[in-house]
Amino acid sequence: MKVLSLISVTCLIVEAFGASLPKAEINNRKFPESFKWGAATAAYQIEGGWNEDGKGESMWDHFTHTNPSVTDDKLNGDVACDSYHRWREDIQLLKQLGVSVYRFSVAWTRILPTGYLDSYNQAGVDFYVTFVKELLANGITPTATLYHWDLPQVLNEQGGWLNDSTADRFGEYARIVFKNLGPYVKLWSTVNEPKSTCMLGYGDGANAPGIKQIGTAVYQCARVQLLAHATAYHIYHNEFAAEQEGKISLVIDSTYNEPATDSEADVEATDWETQFNLGWYAHPVYVGNWPQIMIDRIGNRSALEGLPKSRLPAWSAEELEFVKGTHDYFGLNMYTALRVSAIDEPEIGDSSYYSDKGTATSFGADWTPSIASWLVVYPFAMRGLLNYVWNNYNPGEIWVTENGVATNATINDQFRVDYLQGYLSNMLDAILDDGVNVAGYTTWSLLDNFEWARGYTQKFGIISVDFTSENLTRTFKDSAKWYQRTVNTYCLVEECVE
Incomplete structure (x- = not known):
């Protein structure tokens, strides 16, 4: 069975129940003056120009070119929003919005087309x-992500995120970017959403590189991405931070999890769910080692499966020390919330991450508008x-x-306004x-863009892109107008209390 991402399920609810849901009570106080407002995108999703000016082939180029059916609409990111050529226009859109920060990603294959130093591309x-420089000239602070899912295809063919050497290649690439940018x-940001990269690319195979090893490869992928x-992080702090005075961290995606009931079993299951998602990547960086529940459960199930060692790779003492503490802030991507239930211990059979975590998740007892409302503006979800x-x-x-929602609305996207306002x-x-x-x-996101396996069927942008027009016309949606007012007033409603 194909596993849908949580974002995909969110979008299915939106499509099923329309673009208007009951609103939660909205805070009428102002954000602190120091708060920074911005918008985010990623290279493969908006740039296009996939083989121009020396750029190499990424695994997403290869994935979509060799089998177009991997995306819902059989389209790819060859052109996308054409931001490789229209970036000046996009900067003006950011300036018009009034945001002070723009989060973008650098395409590894534009810097090192093969992933190796000898392919350096000036x-x-x-x-970049x-x-x-142009962002800064327009009063917009750039924040850069080094890796947003577009691994060089040459490295992918050598094992990609299952090969320890990819972490070394990543360091070489990062050093060049730090030196120049x-x-x-x-x-x-170092790696964006490693959990999604590993689960969707190496677990259920929906994303590049299309590997389906949900009980094994996902854990090795996590280990290599954390090492990368x-x-x-260490290259930046050892060689650049003293002079450049920047900050660097990992970006982790997570749901907010609530017990389905007040039972002790559901409360415990909720902790397991959080550890197997957020803790999987946060614990090694902020605490040290994998979460203990992952070590115990995967180790025990591996033994019962007759394996000589755990499917969860162990860290050496040197690796534990190397990864622990590699953060200057916490980068968090958050889209939705889940209810978590305890289940009977899954039978021993084919190895699976889902059996390893031993929980069940849902959006509620049934698919109703009230449950959709719970999903979108559930009190305390973001909080x-x-x-x-x-x-x-x-x-x-x-x-x-990152935080946002997809709707099919072209311009009048009140649902997205409600979502953003609630969160x-x-x-x-x-x-x-x-x-x-x-x-x-x-x-997420500045623009409608290529949404990975969903192609162009999901529209996350606060700015519409007409992919049928020659000029890929950009138009402010209602959500962009609302966001523009919000970032200028620091207020979520028409009038805030002081």
Whole structure:
């Protein structure tokens, strides 16, 4: 059975129940003056120009070219939003919105087309240097992601994120980017959503590179991506941070999890669910080692499967020390919430991450508009997750680097306005009432774009892109107009109390 991402399920609910849902009570206080507002995109999803100016083939280029049916509409990112050529127009859109931050990703294959140093491409470096300078000239702070899912195909053919050497290649690439963009970029993300990369690309095979090893490869993928993150972190701090004075961290995606009932079993299951999702990547970086429940459950099930060692790779003492503490802030992507239930221990059979975690998740008892409302603006969803991160990982500073929803609405996207307003209201509660230091927010996404296996069938942008027009016309949606007012007033409603 094909596993749908949580974002996909969210979109199915939106499509089923229309574009208007009951609103939660919205906070009418102002965000702190220091709060940074922004928007986010990723290279493969918007740039196009897939083989121009020396760019190499990424695994997503290869994945979509060799089998077009891997995307819902059989389309790819060859052109996407054509931002490789229209980036000046996009910067003006950001300026019009009034945001102070733009989160984008660097395409590894524009810098090192094969992933190796001997393929260095000056044209790719020059493109991004020119781009970030222009952002700054327009009063917009660039924040750069080093890896947003577009691995060089040459490295993919050598094992990709299952090969330890990929972490070394990532460090070499990161060093070049730090050297050239570091004078202008002061906030860095190493790897974006490693959980999604591993689960969708190496688990259920829906995303590139299309590997289906849900009980084994996903754990090795996690290990290598964490090593890659730590490698880039140490390079930055050992060689660049003193002079460039920037910050760098991993970006982790997670749901907010609530027990389906107040039973002790469901409460425990909710902790397991959180550890197998958020903790899987946060614990090695912020605490050290995998979460203990992962070590215990995967180890026990591996033994019962007759395996000589756990399917969860063990860290060496040196690796534990190398990964632990590699953070300057917490990068959090958050889209939705889940209810979690305890289940009977799954039978021993084919290895599976889902059997390993031993929980069941849902959006509620049935598919009704009220449940859709719970999903979108459930009280304390964003607040609950922010508090969990703040209290359990002590990161010092949190950036919400992605948050948004897809709708089919072209311009009149009131559903998205309700969604953003609800989640930002929860965020403001966490900031003002709970003392959580959320430094900034970059909504996903600036533009409608290529949404991976969904192709162009899901539209996350606050700005519409007409993919049928020759000029790929960009138009502000209602959500963009609402966001524009919000970032200018620091207020989620028409009038805030002082």
